[in-house]
Amino acid sequence: GAGVSQTPSNKVTEKGKYVELRCDPISGHTALYWYRQSLGQGPEFLIYFQGTGAADDSGLPNDRFFAVRPEGSVSTLKIQRTERGDSAVYLCASSSTVTSGGAGEQFFGPGTRLTVL
């Protein structure tokens, strides 16, 4: 079956511009996560949705970052006034269950590589 998909696969933008990154989770998965992976680092949590609502947005670095999931499926990560330090691979993951004691298995998409010039 189809896995998690992310578009675009690559995005090059100029400093100060606005960008949107899209994530299509596995059909039926209620939980959706965004992570950011800088070069040579592990993924860093940004935000977690359960259904349509953001259950935990504690990882968003500042108010330039915002994410939505209006119908509980597709999610869009929005970055305003991009900065060179925002350059990274943005990963999306989804899971079908959220169990007590921690996350169910998260299935990751291939990521969007964002480059801010």
Next chain:
Amino acid sequence: GDSVTQMEGPVTLSEEAFLTINCTYTATGYPSLFWYVQYPGEGLQLLLKATKADDKGSNKGFEATYRKETTSFHLEKGSVQVSDSAVYFCALSPNSGYALNFGKGTSLLVTP
């Protein structure tokens, strides 16, 4: 806060060698522990997991045991193959939360 520390790479081994990648964690409560793998050109995949102390996760010949007394979750494989070349990430999920905290990753290269 909760965190994961894993050994730095790159690690280079000959085929059929024994592999250990060390991972230690700091967490309050009782986290779940994971190893994820990223093969060249592919996305992150769950390799194995353990949800409580003394649990052993295993998959594809890899094993890791949740050791609460040493706060460790070391990844081992008895005989590596060239196809195991990848980046390996140790991760934890706090007991009260659902996001994954990842280590920095360890790059493994297996040569014929």
